[in-house]
Amino acid sequence: MTLRHRIIIDTDAKNEADDQYAIVHALLSPTLDIRGLVAAHFGTHRSATSMLDSRAEVDRILGLMHGIAAPPVVDGAPEALPDERTPVPSAGSRLIIDEALASDGRLYIAFLGPLTDMASALLERPEIQERDIVVVWVGGPPYGSTEATYGPEYNLRNDVAAANVVFGSSLEIWQVPMSVYTMVGIGYAELEHRVRPHGALGEYLVDQLIEYNDESVPHPIEHRSLGDNPAIGLVLNPQGARWRVRPRPRFSVDGSLIPHERPNGTVRVCEGLDTRWLIEDLLHKIERHGSTPRAASARPGAEHPGVTDTDPRFGPGTVRHIVLFGLREDVTEAQRTELVERFHSLVDAPRPDGRRPVVSIESGTQASGEAAASTHDLGFIVTFASLGDRNYYVGDAGSQDEARSDPQHAAFTAFAGPLLLPGPAGCTVFDLQV
Numbered sequence: 001m002t003l004r005h006r007i008i009i010d011t012d013a014k015n016e017a018d019d020q021y022a023i024v025h026a027l028l029s030p031t032l033d034i035r036g037l038v039a040a041h042f043g044t045h046r047s048a049t050s051m052l053d054s055r056a057e058v059d060r061i062l063g064l065m066h067g068i069a070a071p072p073v074v075d076g077a078p079e080a081l082p083d084e085r086t087p088v089p090s091a092g093s094r095l096i097i098d099e100a101l102a103s104d105g106r107l108y109i110a111f112l113g114p115l116t117d118m119a120s121a122l123l124e125r126p127e128i129q130e131r132d133i134v135v136v137w138v139g140g141p142p143y144g145s146t147e148a149t150y151g152p153e154y155n156l157r158n159d160v161a162a163a164n165v166v167f168g169s170s171l172e173i174w175q176v177p178m179s180v181y182t183m184v185g186i187g188y189a190e191l192e193h194r195v196r197p198h199g200a201l202g203e204y205l206v207d208q209l210i211e212y213n214d215e216s217v218p219h220p221i222e223h224r225s226l227g228d229n230p231a232i233g234l235v236l237n238p239q240g241a242r243w244r245v246r247p248r249p250r251f252s253v254d255g256s257l258i259p260h261e262r263p264n265g266t267v268r269v270c271e272g273l274d275t276r277w278l279i280e281d282l283l284h285k286i287e288r289h290g291s292t293p294r295a296a297s298a299r300p301g302a303e304h305p306g307v308t309d310t311d312p313r314f315g316p317g318t319v320r321h322i323v324l325f326g327l328r329e330d331v332t333e334a335q336r337t338e339l340v341e342r343f344h345s346l347v348d349a350p351r352p353d354g355r356r357p358v359v360s361i362e363s364g365t366q367a368s369g370e371a372a373a374s375t376h377d378l379g380f381i382v383t384f385a386s387l388g389d390r391n392y393y394v395g396d397a398g399s400q401d402e403a404r405s406d407p408q409h410a411a412f413t414a415f416a417g418p419l420l421l422p423g424p425a426g427c428t429v430f431d432l433q434v
Contacts, residue, residue, distance in 0.1 A: 004033040005108055005235050008099060010076060010092065011228075012113030012158075013061070014053035015042035017212035019112050020205055021282060022228035023061050026110075027068050028285035029236055034071040035099050038092035040113040041078055043158040051078045052354035054113075059312055059355050063385020064201040066317050067292055076117040080159035084168075087123035088116060096121040100128040110136045110231040113155050119162035122169050129170045136231045139163070141257060142179035143246060143269060149182050152255025160251050167248045167260075173267045174234060180270050181227035186279060188222045194283050198290025200318035200383070204359060205286075226279070230270065233278040240274035308388075310404045312355060315387025317433050321394075324376035324428040326421040335419055336378075342412050343380055346393075349408035357389035357406065358382060376428065390431065 009026055013019040026032050039055035047053050055075055062070045076092030087093065096117060099107055109118060118135055121128060139155030140163070141148050156163055167173065188210065196206045213221050234241055248267045250260040308314065327336065340363055347358045362381045366374065384390040395405030420426030 004031050006033045006035055006099070006103070006105060007108040007110060007235060008036050008038060008096060009034065009232075010038040010040050010109065010111045010113065010117050011058065012040040012042035012050070012054050012155075013057035014050070015046075015113060015154075016216075017209040017224060018226045018228045019054075020057070020061055020208065021226045022110075022112055022232050023058065024065070024201070024205065024286065025229055025232045025282045027062075027065060027071075028289055029232070031236060032232075035107075036072040036074060036095045038074055038076045038095060038117055040076045040092070040111075040117065041080070041158070042113055043080070049078075049354060051076055052350075056350065056355045060204075060359055060385055061201075063312060063316055063389065064199075064204055064318065064359070065289070067289070070313075077120055080114065080116055081119055081123075081161040081165070084119075084161045084165050085123070087120035089120055089124060090117065092117040093120040093124060097125045097128060100131045100133055101125075104132065106132045106134065108134050108136055108235050110138075110235065111155075112138055112228040112231055114159035115139070115155075115162040115166045116159045118171075119159070119165035122165055122171075134172045134174060135166060136174045136176070136234055137166075138176045138181050138228050138231050140175055140177045140251075141255060142177050143244075143257070146179045149178055153178050156251060157255045160253055160255065163251050167250065167267065173248075174238075174270065175267050176230045176234070176270045180272060181230055182225050183272075184226045184229055184275050184278065185223050186226055195286055198286050200359075200385075202286060202290055207360070226282070229278055229282060230273055233273060233281070234270060236281070237274070237277065240277055241270050242272040244269050244271050308404075310392040311388045312351075312357065312386050312392075313388060314391070315433070317386065318359075319384040319387055319390045319431060319433050321382040321384065321390055322430045322432075323380040323382065324374055325378040325380075325416070326376045326425045326427070327378070327419055328421055328426075331419050339416055339419060340378065342415060346382075346406075346408055346412060349406060351392065351406075357384060357393050359385055374428075375425070387433065 011019045011023060013023065026034060037058050039051055039058050041051040043050060058073055074091035074095050077088035077090045079088060081088055096109060111118060115137060139153060141151065141153045191206045195202045209224055213224060245266050246269050248260060248265040250258040252258055344361050347361045348356065350356050360383045364379055366376065393406050393409050395410060
């Protein structure tokens with residue numbers, strides 16, 4: 001297969017729970033030549049480090065995708081534009097500029113969040129407007145009399161100035177407004193049946209979506225719209241959509257549309273797409289990936305020669321770190337509770353660069369009735385996306401180098417030690433790469 005679409009994907013991956021599916025769909029689509037993934041901010045109302053949160057989530061997804069050549073990942077702007085004249089330069093805007101100027105061929109840039117990095121690139125190098133670039137944006141309120149599901153629209157409100165810069169440019173824009181991206185629904189039952197069985201990637205995709213709904217949706221729910229996948233689907237299959245060419249609007253501070261006529265100022269608005277094909281294509285590709293065995297000759301770090309053994313790219317693939325604790329008889333219930341809570345808090349402990357090495361932490365008490373069952377009191381399963389992340393978490397004994405040893409884990413170990421029985425009866429560890 002020689003014909004491929006050149007594309008950059010700009011994603012606020014930790015904002016909600018659907019970017020992950022769009023990233024996976026793109027990475028598993030052989031007709032996409034992904035020139036880079038850009039971690040985007042998603043405002044400051046949920047996190048003061050939203051861009052770094054997105055970066056950590058992108059790295060986590062890549063770590064779960066064995067056998068896939070990871071594209072470059074760079075950081076986008078950490079915040080919205082201050083106004084429509086001032087860029088927020090970043091490695092993300094630089095990647096856009098470099099790819100735009102590198103070739104006369106078409107470049108798709110899919111934005112799953114705010115348009116900050118595209119606007120910054122335009123303000124830094126206005127001449128890229130003359131290149132064959134298609135901006136595919138998931139965002140903006142409905143047009144016409146269609147009722148908005150909510151308001152103001154999220155991807156727009158996180159950088160209204162950036163949207164006005166991009167819509168004021170001469171770039172070609174394909175827009176997926178709220179009225180379309182909310183219609184890509186998938187239920188928990190289908191996710192459990194068709195995504196979860198397919199390895200650590202499938203488990204994580206389902207778990208993080210349900211967890212997000214549980215934490216953020218204030219009413220009973222058992223579905224979610226995979227609203228960012230249309231950005232990938234429209235590049236793969238633009239004929240599978242219904243389009244309307246509209247005059248380009250401007251956007252008010254409150255996120256509403258302001259009619260704005262200008263010469264050749266139109267936007268190609270997606271008014272519907274083949275969601276049966278879109279979801280089925282995604283699910284079949286996840287299934288195919290989950291059934292593909294890793295190459296028997298693979299060795300840790302082979303995919304990225306020269307990386308250290310604590311680099312997240314070292315030894316990609318799911319690692320289960322199983323820890324069993326036996327508690328001293330004098331440990332109080334309050335100490336036991338604190339032990340479990342502090343262990344679980346390690347899931348959010350970042351590396352110095354903001355990336356999180358731990359994918360998930362599960363815990364429980366002994367539930368086996370077998371004669372050979374362990375006598376330990378508590379069990380934990382810590383999941384990593386690579387041996388490098390596991391190695392960083394475990395750390396070098398006595399190391400003060402935060403690049404090679406997780407200080408939060410070291411602090412937890414110092415806290416837990418006095419509560420445990422001596423020797424293997426107090427702590428037993430078993431790791432396996434699955």
